[in-house]
Amino acid sequence: MQVVSVIAAKGGVGKTTVTANLCIALATGGRPVLAVDLDPQNALRFHLAADPGAGDTAGLVDAERGVCGWAQAMQRGHQGVVLLPFGEVDDEAQVALEGRLAAQPHWLADTLAAFRLPADAIVVLDTPPGPSVYLQQALRVSQLNVVTLLPDAGSFATLPIVERMVDKYCRPRADFIASTYVINQADASRRLSRDVLQTLRDELGPRLLGVVQQDQAVSEALASATTVRHYAPYSQAVDDFAHCTAQLLERFAPAAGAHLYR
Ligand SMILES: Nc1ncnc2c1ncn2[C@@H]1O[C@H](COP(=O)(O)OP(=O)(O)OP(=O)(O)O)[C@@H](O)[C@H]1O
Ligand SMILES: [Mg+2]
Incomplete structure (x- = not known):
């Protein structure tokens, strides 16, 4: 895993x-994929759930506190992706969960290990912005990070915040591979976007997984409750995400199978 x-x-x-989009591209290439939403916004299901209107509010929160089983908390996602939503939770239950997670630093690592996923499975964790107990849990088990940035000065300035967390929770582990970067919503028609993009390319070098252009197919697909790949298969965004996925796989196993995703 x-x-x-x-x-x-x-x-x-x-x-x-x-x-x-990484999950969809990985699954399209034949990998078993588990997508885990670690963000109380519970929004990953809008992108991935095969039936987002199913009305089921179960997810990680209920399974963690034993209200339902893990299999019950998971949902069928597009393209064969298995989705573990965060679930719906009120403020008190969320604070209680965060307390338990803080007290069990390896809860996520242990939980994922207990799933006994196939050796070629990839688990992709969506996290809330900035430092949180969810990010700590994710970074304690993550082998590869995908830091997402916009080509703007604000994203550039906040880079050290995540880098400090990666230094703390990932780098000491022998199984940690690397932190990589995706620059999202690049807009070639705007000069500032082009300039910051170039600065980021220079700064990140081989750590840059790829650049995803701003593409209205991305928001239109979301509004249509389908994947970008299904909504606009020949869009720039699909191409960009395929490139990022190939680069991601290359970091896991250099030169092995990456050609499948180009
Ligand atoms: N490449 C893109 N082209 C066009 N729109 C995009 C692109 N990437 C993201 N968006 C849009 O930007 C908005 C924010 O994206 P998203 O929800 O994925 O961000 P996030 O970092 O997960 O946010 P949060 O911090 O709230 O979890 C969404 O409306 C999404 O459709
Ligand atoms: Mg989000």
Whole structure:
């Protein structure tokens, strides 16, 4: 089992979009994929659930406190992805959950290990913005991080926040591979976007997994409750996410199978 965390210091940069599209591209390439929503916003299901209107509110929160089993908490997602939503929770239950997670630093690592997923399975974790107990849990089990950035000065300035967390929770582990970066919502028609993009490319070098252009197919697919790949198969975004996925697989196993995703 390989574990990828999609993380960012800032909100609204596209973590959930990147998580969903990496999952779809990985599953399209034949990998078993478990997508886990670690964000109380519970929004990953809008991108991935095959039947988002099913009305089932179960998820990670209920399974963690034993209200339902893990299999019951999971849902069928598009393209054969298995989705573990965060679930619906009120403020008190959320605070209680966060207390338990803080007291059990390896809860997520232990929980994922107990699923006994196939050796070629990839678990992709969507996380809330900035430091949180969810991000700590994710980083303690993550082998590869995908830091999502916008090509703007704000994203650039917040890079050290996630880097400090990665240094703390990932780098000491022998199974940690790397932190990689995706620049999302690049807009070639805007000069500032082009300039910041170039600065980021120079700064990140080989740590840059890829650049995803701003593409209205992304928000239209979300509004249509389907995947970008299904909504606009020949869109720029689908191409960009396929490239990022190939690069991601290359980090796990250099030169093995990455050609399938180009
Ligand atoms: N490449 C893109 N092109 C066009 N729109 C995009 C792109 N990526 C993301 N978006 C849009 O930007 C918005 C924010 O994306 P998303 O919810 O994935 O961000 P997030 O980082 O997960 O946010 P949060 O911090 O709230 O969890 C969404 O409306 C999404 O459709
Ligand atoms: Mg999100």
